[in-house]
Amino acid sequence: MWFTGLPASGKSTLARALRDELLKAKPTEVLDGDEVREYLSKGLGYTREDRDTNVRRIGFVARALARNGAIAIGAAISPYAAARDEVRELSKRDGVGFVEVHLDCPLETLVKRDPKGLYQKALAGQLKHFTGVDDPYQPPETPELRLDTSRLSVEACVVRLREVLAARGLP
Amino acid sequence: MWFTGLPASGKSTLARALRDELLKAKPTEVLDGDEVREYLSKGLGYTREDRDTNVRRIGFVARALARNGAIAIGAAISPYAAARDEVRELSKRDGVGFVEVHLDCPLETLVKRDPKGLYQKALAGQLKHFTGVDDPYQPPETPELRLDTSRLSVEACVVRLREVLAARGLP
Numbered sequence: 173m174w175f176t177g178l179p180a181s182g183k184s185t186l187a188r189a190l191r192d193e194l195l196k197a198k199p200t201e202v203l204d205g206d207e208v209r210e211y212l213s214k215g216l217g218y219t220r221e222d223r224d225t226n227v228r229r230i231g232f233v234a235r236a237l238a239r240n241g242a243i244a245i246g247a248a249i250s251p252y253a254a255a256r257d258e259v260r261e262l263s264k265r266d267g268v269g270f271v272e273v274h275l276d277c278p279l280e281t282l283v284k285r286d287p288k289g290l291y292q293k294a295l296a297g298q299l300k301h302f303t304g305v306d307d308p309y310q311p312p313e314t315p316e317l318r319l320d321t322s323r324l325s326v327e328a329c330v331v332r333l334r335e336v337l338a339a340r341g342l343p
Numbered sequence: 344m345w346f347t348g349l350p351a352s353g354k355s356t357l358a359r360a361l362r363d364e365l366l367k368a369k370p371t372e373v374l375d376g377d378e379v380r381e382y383l384s385k386g387l388g389y390t391r392e393d394r395d396t397n398v399r400r401i402g403f404v405a406r407a408l409a410r411n412g413a414i415a416i417g418a419a420i421s422p423y424a425a426a427r428d429e430v431r432e433l434s435k436r437d438g439v440g441f442v443e444v445h446l447d448c449p450l451e452t453l454v455k456r457d458p459k460g461l462y463q464k465a466l467a468g469q470l471k472h473f474t475g476v477d478d479p480y481q482p483p484e485t486p487e488l489r490l491d492t493s494r495l496s497v498e499a500c501v502v503r504l505r506e507v508l509a510a511r512g513l514p
Contacts, residue, residue: 199411211403212496213382225385232382233404240370242412 173243173333174234176250176312177275179290180282181326182321183247184305189326190333191251194243197343203230204250206230218301224255231259238268243342248301253310269340272315273333279304279323317330344414345405345430346506347421347483348446348462351453351473353492353500354418357446360497361504365414368514372408374401376419387413389472395426402430409439414513420474437450440511444504450475452493 173190175183187202194200205226209216212229216222227250234244250256256272262269282304283291294302299305312318317336319329339341345362346354351375358373369390374398380387383400398421405415421427423504427443432439454462465473472478483489488507490500508514 201407201411203407208403213398229383229400232379233407236372236374236404237407237411237413240372240408240411242408242411242413 173245173248173271173337174250175245175273175275176254176256176315177321178277178279178309179249179302180285181275181277182326183244183249183275186319186326186329186333187245189330191245193301193330194335194337199237199242201242201244203244203246203248204235205230205246205250208233218307220252222248224252227252227255227259231262231293234259235266235268236264238263239266243337249309251303251307253312256312257303271317271336271340272312273336274312274315274318275321276311276318277321281331308338322326344443344444344508345421346416346418346444347427347486348492349421349450349480351458352446352448353358353497354420354446357490357492357497357500357504360501361493362416364501364505365508370413371481372402372413372415374415374417374419376417376421377399379404387495388476391423392437394420398423398426398430402433405441406434406480407435409434410437410470411476412510420480420488422474422478422480425485426436426504427483440513442488442507442511443483444507445483445486445489446492447482447489448492466493 175187177183184204191200191202208230213226214228227248230248231245234246237244260270286292293299294305303309346358348354355375362371362373379401384397387397397421401417401419405417408415424434431441457463464470465476
């Protein structure tokens with residue numbers, strides 16, 4: 173599963189909530205864009221090239237997990253459609269499923285929510301290359317699922333996600 | 344499992360032979376140092392820092408696989424003991440086993456074998472930073488297993504490796 177969306181749209185929160193449910197039935201691993209920067213992507217910055225490289229590496233690990241019977245949940249802003257589509261293609265090549273989930277939350281809600289105060293800093297120009305403010309985000313055109321996290325609770329999102337998995341014979 | 348050894352010591356060959364056996368009983372994935380450079384470690388070179396970074400990334404993926412019930416076989420020269428020990432420590436932290444296997448083959452045999460002609464190039468000075476010729480290799484002092492691949496056949500090595508796994512309750 174691949175969660176894409178603007179900062180603070182709920183990717184990490186939702187990935188962990190889903191993992192906690194799925195773990196009851198199947199090995200499940202969250203690959204969080206921020207967390208993997210420690211071991212997998214140290215030194216990468218926030219240029220398009222570096223963001224795409226980060227997406228490629230998460231995709232590599234996710235496919236290795238899926239090939240070996242685990243569910244991998246990638247949770248990264250992944251702002252560029254081409255990089256996400258590359259992971260989709262390589263998943264197909266490897267014979268593993270790919271479910272793209274767009275966490276679609278209006279920017280004004282995110283700015284209001286702003287749990288780490290990063291939108292405020294970005295809007296004030298103190299933080300550069302911030303996706304949604306001064307760095308682009310290309311929403312997926314035909315994701316397997318789109319969830320408006322400004323209107324749906326975490327629990328309701330998890331229900332929707334599990335419906336998509338169930339349709340693929342997963343727990 | 345972590346295979347370490349000089350170039351052409353048999354890491355990839357042995358990793359694949361072992362995987363083919365283990366796959367009959369358990370999901371198993373080979374993480375080959377050369378292969379992962381395509382997606383995981385593009386752009387890394389052969390300085391100590393870059394080699395260690397490659398080892399860290401393979402270790403990250405291997406642990407994720409092991410945490411989720413698969414056997415991961417890392418096959419990389421991994422010349423520096425500290426980087427290998429770091430993977431060992433993090434495996435312990437994650438509650439997954441770590442079996443270090445030193446493929447110990449005398450340099451003169453490797454130079455004679457030299458399947459890709461790389462030792463010849465390195466000895467002629469046409470290839471720099473070649474482990475065993477002009478780049479260091481720190482053999483592990485107390486690996487779980489040491490195999491002299493100049494004397495043991497691939498089949499015999501696989502038998503020895505499976506004994507170590509069996510002692511840990513693995514197939």
